[in-house]
Amino acid sequence: MKECYLGIDIGSISTKGVIIDENNNIITSSYIWTEGNPVNAVKKLINILKKDLSSEYIIKGIGTTGSARKLIGLMLKANIVKNEITAHAVGTLTFYKDARTILEIGGQDSKIILLKNGIITNYAMNTLCAAGTGSFLSSQAKRLGIEVKDFGKYALKSKNPVKIAARCTVFAESDLVHKAQIGYKKEDIIAGLCKSVVLNYLNNVGKGKKIEGPVIFQGGVSKNEGVVKYFKEILNQDIIVDPNSHLMGAIGIAVLARKNKNGNTYSLKVDDIKFDTKPSECNLCSNNCELLRIYRNGTLVDSWGSKCGRY
Amino acid sequence: MDKIGIPRGLFYYYYGDIWKYFFENLKISYIVSPNTNKEIMEKALKASGDEMCLSLKTYLGHVEYLKDKCQYILIPRISNYKKNNQTCTNFWAVYDIVKNQTDTKLLHYNIDLEKRKTLKKGLYKIAKQLGKEKHQIRKAYKNAIIRYKKQRKKEISINLNKLKSDKTKILIVSHPYNTYDSLIGKDIIKYLIKNDVEVIYCDKFSSKITNKLGETLAKELYFKYSKDNIGSIVYCKDKIDGIIFISSFPCAPDSLVNELVTRKIKIPNINLIIDDNSSFTGLETRLESFLDMLGGLDND
Numbered sequence: 001m002k003e004c005y006l007g008i009d010i011g012s013i014s015t016k017g018v019i020i021d022e023n024n025n026i027i028t029s030s031y032i033w034t035e036g037n038p039v040n041a042v043k044k045l046i047n048i049l050k051k052d053l054s055s056e057y058i059i060k061g062i063g064t065t066g067s068a069r070k071l072i073g074l075m076l077k078a079n080i081v082k083n084e085i086t087a088h089a090v091g092t093l094t095f096y097k098d099a100r101t102i103l104e105i106g107g108q109d110s111k112i113i114l115l116k117n118g119i120i121t122n123y124a125m126n127t128l129c130a131a132g133t134g135s136f137l138s139s140q141a142k143r144l145g146i147e148v149k150d151f152g153k154y155a156l157k158s159k160n161p162v163k164i165a166a167r168c169t170v171f172a173e174s175d176l177v178h179k180a181q182i183g184y185k186k187e188d189i190i191a192g193l194c195k196s197v198v199l200n201y202l203n204n205v206g207k208g209k210k211i212e213g214p215v216i217f218q219g220g221v222s223k224n225e226g227v228v229k230y231f232k233e234i235l236n237q238d239i240i241v242d243p244n245s246h247l248m249g250a251i252g253i254a255v256l257a258r259k260n261k262n263g264n265t266y267s268l269k270v271d272d273i274k275f276d277t278k279p280s281e282c283n284l285c286s287n288n289c290e291l292l293r294i295y296r297n298g299t300l301v302d303s304w305g306s307k308c309g310r311y
Numbered sequence: 312m313d314k315i316g317i318p319r320g321l322f323y324y325y326y327g328d329i330w331k332y333f334f335e336n337l338k339i340s341y342i343v344s345p346n347t348n349k350e351i352m353e354k355a356l357k358a359s360g361d362e363m364c365l366s367l368k369t370y371l372g373h374v375e376y377l378k379d380k381c382q383y384i385l386i387p388r389i390s391n392y393k394k395n396n397q398t399c400t401n402f403w404a405v406y407d408i409v410k411n412q413t414d415t416k417l418l419h420y421n422i423d424l425e426k427r428k429t430l431k432k433g434l435y436k437i438a439k440q441l442g443k444e445k446h447q448i449r450k451a452y453k454n455a456i457i458r459y460k461k462q463r464k465k466e467i468s469i470n471l472n473k474l475k476s477d478k479t480k481i482l483i484v485s486h487p488y489n490t491y492d493s494l495i496g497k498d499i500i501k502y503l504i505k506n507d508v509e510v511i512y513c514d515k516f517s518s519k520i521t522n523k524l525g526e527t528l529a530k531e532l533y534f535k536y537s538k539d540n541i542g543s544i545v546y547c548k549d550k551i552d553g554i555i556f557i558s559s560f561p562c563a564p565d566s567l568v569n570e571l572v573t574r575k576i577k578i579p580n581i582n583l584i585i586d587d588n589s590s591f592t593g594l595e596t597r598l599e600s601f602l603d604m605l606g607g608l609d610n611d
Contacts, residue, residue, distance in 0.1 A: 067592060085600035109596075120604045122579065125597055208574055287493075288349040307498075 005061040006049070006266070007254025008042060008076075009087065009247075010034065010068035013107030013134055014220055015041040016250040017049050019057075024094050024255060028052035029247055038068035039075060039275050046270045059266040063087075063257030065249050067108075074294055074302055075275050080260045084249050089113050089120050091252025092216055095242060100212045103231065103239075104248075105201060105221035107134040112205045114212075124205040132200035134220045136169045140176065140193060144186060151190060155226025158191035165196070172196055194226030198234055213237050218245035274298065282306065313342040314441070315418065316381030320347075320370035321402065322389065324487035324514075326430070329459045330385065333434055336451035337443055342381055344373040346493040351376050352587060358412060365495065365559035365586055366488050367401045374409050383418045384409070387433060390423040396522070396535035399564050470515035474550045478509040479605055482547060484540050484569075485557035487514040495585045496557050502591075502598055503555075511551065513543035521546060529571055537568045544576060553605050554580040555598075579605060 004027055009016040011034060018029040030048045034041045063080040064073040065087040073081035084106075092099050093115070102113040110133050114122040126133070141148040155161075162179050165171040172193070179189055215237055221227055222245040231239050244251065276295040281288055291311055293303040303311040317323060317330060327343070334341045344351070347369050355372025363371075377384055386409055389402040406419055418440065420433025431452060438448040474480065481503060483490055490496040490512060503510050513521075521542025525532065528541050544554060554576070558565035569582055581601050583594060 067596070083596045083599040083603070085596070086603045123600065123604065124581075125600075286345060286348040286350055307493075 002057050003060045004053070004057040005063070005254045005258045005261070006046075006059055006268075007063045007065070007087075007250040007252070007257060008045065008072060009084065009249035009253060010038045010042060010064065010066040010072050011084075011107050011220070011249075012067055012109075013138070014246075015045050015066075016247050017042075017045045018247050018250045018254055019049055019053060019059075020251065020254045020258070021057075022258070024251075024258075026244065026247075026251070027057065029244070029250070031246055034068075038072060042072050042075065043270045043273075046268050050268050053268075059268065060264070061254075061257035061261040062266050063253035063260075065253040070304075071277070071294070075273065075296065076270070077266070078257070079262055079264065080253065080257050082253055082256055084109070085111060085113060085120075085123055085125070087249045087252035087256065088218065089115065089252065090255050091248035091250070092218070093118055094251065094255055096214060096216055096240070099214055099216050101215045103201070103206075103215060103217045103222075104219040105133055105197070105217075105227070106219040109133065110201055110205055110219075112201075112209055112211075114209060122209065124207075124209065126205055132169060132197045132204065136172075137193065137197065137221065137224070140173070143176075144180075144190065146186075146190075149223070151194070152223070152225030152227070154187045155191040155194045155224070156229065158185070158187040160188055161191035161195050162188050164189075164192040169200075191226055194224065195230045197221070197227055198230040202234065211235060211237070214240055216240045216242065216245075218242065218248045220246055222246065282311070284310070313340045313381045314383065315339060315341040316377035316384045316415075317341055317343045318370055318373035318377060318384065318386070319344045320373050320492070321366060321405065321488050322387055324491060326387070328462065329430070329434075329455050332455035332458045333438075333451055336454050337438060337441075337447060339441060339443075341385075342377065344376045346497075347372070347495075348493070352494060356587070362561075364401065364562050366486070366492070366562070367405065368587075369492065369494060370401075370405060370488075371409070371412075374413065378413055378415050381415070383416050384413070385418045385437070387419065388421045390421065391425055392422075392535050393424045395533045396424075396538070397533050398535055399562075466515050467517060470512055473509050473511050474547055476509040478507055479553070479602070480509045480511060480551045481553045481555055481605075482511045482513060482543065482551045483555050483557065484513045484544060484572075485555075486536055486540070486565075487512075489557050489559050489585070490514070494587070495559055498591055499555070499557060499583065499594065499598065502595065503602075506602055508602070511547065513540045516543045516546060528575055529568065532568065534564045534568070537564050541568060541572050544572065544578075548576065548578060551578065553601065554578050555601070556580060556582040558582070558584055560584050560586040 004019050004021050006019050015034045016031050019027045028049050062076050062078040064078045065082050065084050069081050092102050104111045111125045138148045141151055162184050165175045217239045222241050274297050278293045280291050282291050287307050289306050291305045294301050351372040354375040355368045358371040358375050359368040386406045388406045389398045391397045418437050420436050421428045518539050521539045524545040525538035525542035556569045
């Protein structure tokens with residue numbers, strides 16, 4: 001029997017999963033849409049991963065990361081639940097030991113992580129505003145009537161990217177509509193959008209950070225060739241995009257699950273887990289906390305949102 | 312019905328204790344609004360304009376809460392503490408805003424040290440308005456100040472002792488009305504304490520020291536409270552592991568000062584901007600990863 005470890009990264013837009021072996025080699029991986037329902041997405045994901053896993057492997061660790069990490073961590077009884085910054089840094093360092101800068105643009109978060117000698121020295125994450133992240137690109141792709149995965153190809157065709165306001169996506173959107181209505185070509189608009197994402201990123205999270213090579217670009221948006229091209233152009237540096245760049249968070253958390261293994265063995269039978277969440281409002285005091293109670297197979301396993309710790 | 316209502320926001324976190332002691336000494340009944348809760352927040356959003364900062368919005372919510380529970384609401388105006396020590400415009404304007412919005416009578420005094428309007432004169436004026444004799448007021452004021460100074464000294468020494476701790480030490484740089492507000496900063500502080508962090512507060516240093524030190528980071532700055540806050544960074548820069556900036560959206564002085572300071576200091580830091588979104592998930596990600604970074608990542 002060989003040991004293996006499962007890492008799941010549940011983002012706002014997509015859910016990523018990998019299974020790695022003892023030496024951090026990827027045995028199988030998958031990437032599906034979350035569609036606003038992390039529990040179902042994870043069930044679907046695990047069923048896909050299971051198909052490619054030969055019976056000689058046993059799972060000795062499960063890690064979850066991403067914005068739904070706590071919920072899914074409870075559902076799978078994960079042995080480690082960690083934030084995505086740490087997971088991304090660990091994942092990247094597994095493959096690029098000398099990485100200095102990680103650029104990451106995901107569905108609703110964007111971050112920059114600076115490393116030195118394998119230790120995070122600084123990082124920044126977008127604050128309140130989700131401008132210039134993947135969800136903006138995908139909603140604009142829908143508006144322009146093209147698939148988000150073809151976005152990059154269109155952008156590369158353009159010779160004259162149009163200028164689009166980079167600061168705020170609400171402004172960017174109206175800019176885009178106007179440019180489209182007065183007759184600019186689709187590929188020029190798309191290229192302009194990709195450029196504005198880069199500028200927005202560098203002015204927002206990248207502000208005041210010294211970007212040194214090797215620079216690694218990851219997250220869902222790194223699959224967009226247009227954005228990669230403009231990062232290279234504007235930073236005047238080579239940008240490394242790993243073929244598994246979209247999976248780095250999942251790989252990182254799988255590595256962490258391996259390091260934190262506790263001897264337990266996990267099964268991947270998820271279809272018969274009944275997992276429910278019940279929202280309610282507690283009216284016992286003036287805080288009126290919004291409670292979320294989590295039931296696993298009908299028994300209460302946790303509840304969140306209480307300020308006083310009563311639940 | 313109590314005589315005086317004190318809204319738990321802005322000024323309260325600077326002068327609340329002195330007010331309480333002063334009114335207690337004068338045997339005037341008062342009511343302090345409760346910690347910011349959902350009810351107050353809902354009132355706040357109704358009473359406030361869209362461009363106001365979250366701290367001012369909550370303050371107006373507290374005023375709304377007190378509106379029919381007291382005879383007077385105490386709202387001072389704080390303009391400056393001598394030259395180059397001004398306050399944020401909210402501290403100037405809130406009296407006028409409330410005066411135009413509510414029918415409840417207001418108790419009011421100005422602090423404007425450039426024109427020699429001090430706290431002492433202000434409190435004397437209020438007490439006189441409430442029909443107290445001068446000798447009573449003098450005694451009450453003196454006792455209140457003595458009690459306040461004693462308490463403040465104790466708080467400062469606790470804060471200074473924390474700098475000697477062996478735990479991870481994080482300095483919170485934020486205005487006290489954000490740090491201690493149950494909607495804005497309290498969850499963050501709670502999270503840090505739960506994760507075994509020694510939390511050091513930037514407002515619990517002697518302002519005489521920090522105000523001067525603040526000038527070494529930003530010479531031209533003229534916001535008194537910002538100067539005090541960043542002075543604490545200079546004061547304990549070799550003794551802390553990290554800094555967390557907390558500001559309420561869209562605070563103008565903070566957006567300027569925090570940006571300026573993060574470029575000049577070499578201590579790990581994050582900047583958290585809080586608005587009235589009630590979910591803690593996003594903040595937790597940022598805090599957790601910040602603590603991970605301070606702990607150093609072990610890697611093979």
